[in-house]
Amino acid sequence: MQQTSTTLMELLSRDRFSAHCKMELLEVRAGYAKGRMLITNEHLNAFGTVHGGAIFTLADLVFGSAANAHGRVAMAINCSIAFVKAARKGYLTAEAREVSIGHKLATYIVSITDEENDVIATFQGTVYRKNETIEGIID
Amino acid sequence: MQQTSTTLMELLSRDRFSAHCKMELLEVRAGYAKGRMLITNEHLNAFGTVHGGAIFTLADLVFGSAANAHGRVAMAINCSIAFVKAARKGYLTAEAREVSIGHKLATYIVSITDEENDVIATFQGTVYRKNETIEGIID
Amino acid sequence: MQQTSTTLMELLSRDRFSAHCKMELLEVRAGYAKGRMLITNEHLNAFGTVHGGAIFTLADLVFGSAANAHGRVAMAINCSIAFVKAARKGYLTAEAREVSIGHKLATYIVSITDEENDVIATFQGTVYRKNETIEGIID
Amino acid sequence: MQQTSTTLMELLSRDRFSAHCKMELLEVRAGYAKGRMLITNEHLNAFGTVHGGAIFTLADLVFGSAANAHGRVAMAINCSIAFVKAARKGYLTAEAREVSIGHKLATYIVSITDEENDVIATFQGTVYRKNETIEGIID
Numbered sequence: 001m002q003q004t005s006t007t008l009m010e011l012l013s014r015d016r017f018s019a020h021c022k023m024e025l026l027e028v029r030a031g032y033a034k035g036r037m038l039i040t041n042e043h044l045n046a047f048g049t050v051h052g053g054a055i056f057t058l059a060d061l062v063f064g065s066a067a068n069a070h071g072r073v074a075m076a077i078n079c080s081i082a083f084v085k086a087a088r089k090g091y092l093t094a095e096a097r098e099v100s101i102g103h104k105l106a107t108y109i110v111s112i113t114d115e116e117n118d119v120i121a122t123f124q125g126t127v128y129r130k131n132e133t134i135e136g137i138i139d
Numbered sequence: 140m141q142q143t144s145t146t147l148m149e150l151l152s153r154d155r156f157s158a159h160c161k162m163e164l165l166e167v168r169a170g171y172a173k174g175r176m177l178i179t180n181e182h183l184n185a186f187g188t189v190h191g192g193a194i195f196t197l198a199d200l201v202f203g204s205a206a207n208a209h210g211r212v213a214m215a216i217n218c219s220i221a222f223v224k225a226a227r228k229g230y231l232t233a234e235a236r237e238v239s240i241g242h243k244l245a246t247y248i249v250s251i252t253d254e255e256n257d258v259i260a261t262f263q264g265t266v267y268r269k270n271e272t273i274e275g276i277i278d
Numbered sequence: 279m280q281q282t283s284t285t286l287m288e289l290l291s292r293d294r295f296s297a298h299c300k301m302e303l304l305e306v307r308a309g310y311a312k313g314r315m316l317i318t319n320e321h322l323n324a325f326g327t328v329h330g331g332a333i334f335t336l337a338d339l340v341f342g343s344a345a346n347a348h349g350r351v352a353m354a355i356n357c358s359i360a361f362v363k364a365a366r367k368g369y370l371t372a373e374a375r376e377v378s379i380g381h382k383l384a385t386y387i388v389s390i391t392d393e394e395n396d397v398i399a400t401f402q403g404t405v406y407r408k409n410e411t412i413e414g415i416i417d
Numbered sequence: 418m419q420q421t422s423t424t425l426m427e428l429l430s431r432d433r434f435s436a437h438c439k440m441e442l443l444e445v446r447a448g449y450a451k452g453r454m455l456i457t458n459e460h461l462n463a464f465g466t467v468h469g470g471a472i473f474t475l476a477d478l479v480f481g482s483a484a485n486a487h488g489r490v491a492m493a494i495n496c497s498i499a500f501v502k503a504a505r506k507g508y509l510t511a512e513a514r515e516v517s518i519g520h521k522l523a524t525y526i527v528s529i530t531d532e533e534n535d536v537i538a539t540f541q542g543t544v545y546r547k548n549e550t551i552e553g554i555i556d
Contacts, residue, residue: 011185012185013185014184014185014186014187015183015184015185015190016180016181016182016183016184016190017181017182017183017184017189017190017192017193018184018190018192020159020160020181020182021159021160021192041155042155042156042159043155043156043159044154044155044156045153045154045155045156045157045203046150046151046152046153046154046203046207047153047212047214047276048153050156051154051155051156051157051196051199052195052196052199052203052215052218053156053157053160053192053193053195053196053197053199053200054156054192054196056191056192056195056196056199056218057190057191057192057193057195057196058192060190060191060192060195061192064184064185064191068185073186075186075222075225076191076222077221077222077355077356077383077404078219078220078221078222078355078356078358078404078499079191079195079219079220079222080217080218080219080220080356080358080497080541081217081218081219082216082217082495082516082524082541082543083214083215083216083217083218084516084517084519084522084524085517085519086214099499099501099528099536099539100501100502100535100536100539102501102502104382104406105355105406105501107499107501107539109526109539111516118517119516119517122516122517122524122526122541124497124499124539124541126355126356126499128382128383137186216494216495216522216543217360217494217495217497217543219358219402219495219497221356221377221385221402221404223377223378223380223383223385224378224380238360238362238389238397238400239362239363239396239397239400241362241363243521243545244362244494244545246360246362246400248387248400250377257378258377258378261377261378261385261387261402263358263360263400263402265360265494265495267521267522289463290463291463292462292463292464292465293461293462293463293468294458294459294460294461294462294468295459295460295461295462295467295468295470295471296462296468296470298437298438298459298460299437299438299470319433320433320434320437321433321434321437322432322433322434323431323432323433323434323435323481324428324429324430324431324432324481324485325431325490325492325554326431328434329432329433329434329435329474329477330473330474330477330481330493330496331434331435331438331470331471331473331474331475331477331478332434332470332474334469334470334473334474334477334496335468335469335470335471335473335474336470338468338469338470338473339470342462342463342469346463351464353464353500353503354469354500355499355500356497356498356499356500357469357473357497357498357500358495358496358497358498359495359496359497360494360495361492361493361494361495361496364492415464
């Protein structure tokens with residue numbers, strides 16, 4: 001993964017749930033992040049397609065990484081997701097882009113696509129930015 | 140789990156992702172479902188609280204179960220979640236209630252609470268109801 | 279309107295857009311508000327049913343009133359609405375209830391119903407609570 | 418307004434609420450629409466900034482126009498909006514872009530900007546596409 005400070009990498013490596021879900025970050029910088037997951041049986045829902053919770057988690061991973069990459073602790077407060085195509089195999093890729101950032105709040109759009117570059121879901125989320133720095137919580 | 144037909148139980152048991160996330164259904168009937176998870180290390184994010192993706196997945200599980208319990212295949216199309224309190228340990232419980240149901244669409248509100256009965260997150264979701272029945276896809 | 283301080287009433291009376299849309303508040307107290315509108319031709323969309331923007335505005339009115347009734351300036355940051363039934367005539371009523379409140383953020387659910395008490399739309403919204411008081415901005 | 422069929426123009430001209438709110442469409446074609454409003458006193462909330470309901474209505478106007486421009490009747494089912502900057506004067510412009518379209522559902526992202534080209538709000542919405550055509554309801 002490129003362009004990421006040691007402190008931020010240390011923080012991101014502590015994310016147990018996205019590791020449990022076998023998701024990985026490909027790129028993280030202030031206001032931007034990209035990640036992916038290879039679909040396995042463990043990601044499937046009762047209908048044999050990728051579970052909405054897995055797609056949301058991948059979107060949340062890049063959203064949170066893009067927001068925290070500014071160096072201040074950022075917590076998700078609201079997220080909306082529209083599921084537009086069922087996914088069955090191969091890699092899903094998620095990319096978060098910053099729409100706006102202020103002192104206390106920042107908003108991101110995330111696009112989740114499959115290997116045909118078709119949109120699987122679109123996601124919109126807002127974080128609350130605490131006063132604490134990432135450095136302050138990593139020792 | 141009570142009040143659930145064999146066909147529906149067979150369908151719900153096929154959900155690999157919520158099993159991987161160690162979530163369980165407690166009650167499912169047409170338009171209503173309740174489930175829970177015991178927080179473990181694998182559910183945590185980089186800050187040591189439950190990952191938004193895990194909370195969403197638990198909400199999605201009861202939302203989808205309540206909708207599919209009508210007997211027609213229901214697919215999530217839009218979900219919004221507001222995260223209001225960080226969770227660290229014990230059980231999280233999610234309860235889905237139907238707000239409205241029509242021929243093609245149905246909408247649900249899900250409340251996710253911790254052991255102190257404090258709200259952790261509130262979720263709103265809509266499904267698209269296919270013509271296929273649950274029976275039709277279980278053989 | 280009952281249970282509302284003079285300061286809050288003065289603030290709410292300054293809302294030009296909801297007046298322009300002919301909406302009225304029936305009750306406002308900390309964390310709760312109820313309002314309504316009588317559907318007229320001016321509220322209709324191209325299909326002759328109430329415009330989504332009018333329904334959202336009514337929801338937003340009670341949401342914002344419930345939040346500001348705590349006495350601190352509260353600004354909407356995220357709102358989601360699911361439209362579940364078309365409305366054509368009579369009164370629409372909206373009721374906002376507080377799901378949670380913290381120092382900086384508070385979250386509400388709003389139900390919008392018609393005269394048959396059918397749900398027209400369900401709304402979920404979060405505000406950011408500033409340090410300024412309502413008193414401080416009314417002189 | 419360019420690139421819009423007579424039938425669609427006739428439909429869009431029937432939208433009473435967006436006319437009441439003094440909003441206008443600048444461009445509409447299948448999957449895309451752009452519109453604007455000049456901020457007047459009637460658009461303001463109790464704090465003297467543009468009301469969330471007015472911003473939502475402008476977003477909804479371009480969202481619905483982009484969706485209906487395909488020639489099939491499209492009804493909004495879910496919308497989420499994040500408000501990121503307060504607006505006080507000048508023109509607000511909204512642009513809707515199609516993220517995906519299927520037989521029954523289509524999803525759009527709308528960006529609302531001010532005259533400095535700053536983002537005021539970001540909006541995500543899904544429509545249900547009926548079998549009826551726009552031609553079928555205009556006579």
